Amino acid sequence: MTRVVVAKRVDRGDADLSEITDLARAAGYDVVASLTQTRDEDPAFHFGEGKAEELASLVAREDAGAVIIDNRLGPYQTYNIAQKLPTDTEVVDRFTLILEIFGQRASTRKAQLQVELAELRYELPRAEAKASLAKRDERPGFMGLGEYDESRERDIKAQISRIKNELDSIAEKEETRREQRRESGFDLVALAGYTNAGKSTLMQRLAADLEVGENDDLHPDLDPTAESQDKLFTTLGTTTRRAETGKRDVLLTDTVGFISDLPHWLVESFKSTLDSVYRADLVLLVVDASESLEAMREKLVTSHDTLYERNEAPIVTVFNKVDKVDDEELEEKRAALSALAPNPVPVSGLTGENIEELTERVERALPAWEQERLLLPMADDTMSLVSWLYDHAHVESEEYEGEQVLVEFEARPEIVEKARAKASSLSAAPN
Numbered sequence: 001m002t003r004v005v006v007a008k009r010v011d012r013g014d015a016d017l018s019e020i021t022d023l024a025r026a027a028g029y030d031v032v033a034s035l036t037q038t039r040d041e042d043p044a045f046h047f048g049e050g051k052a053e054e055l056a057s058l059v060a061r062e063d064a065g066a067v068i069i070d071n072r073l074g075p076y077q078t079y080n081i082a083q084k085l086p087t088d089t090e091v092v093d094r095f096t097l098i099l100e101i102f103g104q105r106a107s108t109r110k111a112q113l114q115v116e117l118a119e120l121r122y123e124l125p126r127a128e129a130k131a132s133l134a135k136r137d138e139r140p141g142f143m144g145l146g147e148y149d150e151s152r153e154r155d156i157k158a159q160i161s162r163i164k165n166e167l168d169s170i171a172e173k174e175e176t177r178r179e180q181r182r183e184s185g186f187d188l189v190a191l192a193g194y195t196n197a198g199k200s201t202l203m204q205r206l207a208a209d210l211e212v213g214e215n216d217d218l219h220p221d222l223d224p225t226a227e228s229q230d231k232l233f234t235t236l237g238t239t240t241r242r243a244e245t246g247k248r249d250v251l252l253t254d255t256v257g258f259i260s261d262l263p264h265w266l267v268e269s270f271k272s273t274l275d276s277v278y279r280a281d282l283v284l285l286v287v288d289a290s291e292s293l294e295a296m297r298e299k300l301v302t303s304h305d306t307l308y309e310r311n312e313a314p315i316v317t318v319f320n321k322v323d324k325v326d327d328e329e330l331e332e333k334r335a336a337l338s339a340l341a342p343n344p345v346p347v348s349g350l351t352g353e354n355i356e357e358l359t360e361r362v363e364r365a366l367p368a369w370e371q372e373r374l375l376l377p378m379a380d381d382t383m384s385l386v387s388w389l390y391d392h393a394h395v396e397s398e399e400y401e402g403e404q405v406l407v408e409f410e411a412r413p414e415i416v417e418k419a420r421a422k423a424s425s426l427s428a429a430p431n
């Protein structure tokens with residue numbers, strides 16, 4: 001395990017190193033020391049130059065192989081800090097660290113492409129900076145360098161557009177699959193929220209274990225396990241399972257957690273993963289209610305920012321981990337956060353407390369179903385239409401009256417429309 005020093009600068013107040021330390025551990029580093037500074041950003045070193053020197057001696061004393069800095073460093077700042085540090089000390093910033101974790105966990109083609117895309121987008125401005133440095137230093141006999149770096153830039157741009165095309169075609173396939181699932185009568189519910197909020201635990205709680213096996217071939221992302229761990233970014237791809245909520249057939253999707261302070265291009269790189277949230281029929285926004293009010297507020301803001309531009313679905317906020325919070329504290333948090341999290345459902349994914357209230361809320365918040373009664377003549381295909389209704393709708397009653405059958409059911413508007421069409425083709429069929 002590489003020994004690392006974590007460091008962070010804030011403009012004012014105290015720098016909090018807990019998240020960057022968790023991220024470093026999630027990436028497999030051994031955090032051996034830390035350093036913080038409260039001051040304005042220094043253009044050359046990000047930290048004050050004296051602090052950068054302090055960092056260098058800390059790295060030497062601790063025999064660390066890398067420093068992890070929880071700030072956005074410009075390419076020049078990264079270079080300048082590296083110059084101060086013992087030779088071969090790696091400088092890792094918040095985004096490279098997150099990308100490293102994503103890279104380690106990326107197990108599907110899509111996840112790998114997304115990581116690659118983010119890495120290239122990270123590298124592009126750095127290659128541009130290198131090229132312009134090289135140009136500035138260009139002297140006779142040194143011509144090759146600048147040109148070489150410009151070709152690297154062109155290379156990166158070409159790779160970016162190739163990967164984006166492939167991701168677009170994956171996204172299209174997934175959109176088609178979502179539509180097919182809706183046509184089969186499923187409501188699509190997505191779990192979203194800050195990393196480590198307990199999404200995967202809740203998924204396991206809500207999932208009906210039954211039937212996953214049967215659907216494996218149909219839906220390749222249906223996965224019997226949604227791993228949960230006390231680690232950041234345990235879940236990277238998406239996992240979909242059937243959930244038991246009552247009348248409605250719900251497909252629940254668990255997905256990558258949100259995290260604060262990510263640049264736009266990084267979030268954008270994971271767009272096709274987040275599409276399963278943006279394009280759901282309902283989003284369950286999971287919040288860890290056992291954290292401090294301030295942490296909850298910040299994480300809710302990050303979550304809403306991530307959802308803001310693209311999300312089309314209604315949102316139900318879930319206050320998770322209530323087994324660790326007493327009623328009074330919960331009530332205070334609920335009141336203080338009412339603007340960001342209106343009417344949250346308190347649950348514990350771990351103990352199962354209050355899960356029923358959650359499933360009831362899901363049923364109520366999903367787009368409304370239509371009621372319909374169809375009087376069907378007894379024809380060759382009548383029984384197959386009835387069984388189709390059982391698969392795609394909630395059948396309330398089925399009564400036989402002589403040569404006719406009366407079916408009462410509730411379903412999505414599209415399903416009702418399809419059923420009507422099927423019914424009219426029944427009666428039109430010659431006997």
Ligand SMILES: Nc1nc2c(ncn2[C@@H]2O[C@H](COP(=O)(O)OP(=O)(O)OP(=O)(O)O)[C@@H](O)[C@H]2O)c(=O)[nH]1
Pocket residue numbers: 194195196197198199200201202227228229230231232233234235236255256257258320321322323324347348349350351
């Ligand atoms: N006490 C308590 N712990 C919980 C609860 N739900 C989840 N946890 C714990 O919180 C940690 C994170 O849970 P996950 O379900 O992996 O969280 P996640 O949101 O899927 O996290 P990422 O996939 O890493 O973004 C695990 O250690 C869980 O056991 C809960 O209701 N109560």
Ligand SMILES: [Mg+2]
Pocket residue numbers: 199200201227228234235254255
């Ligand atoms: Mg998870």
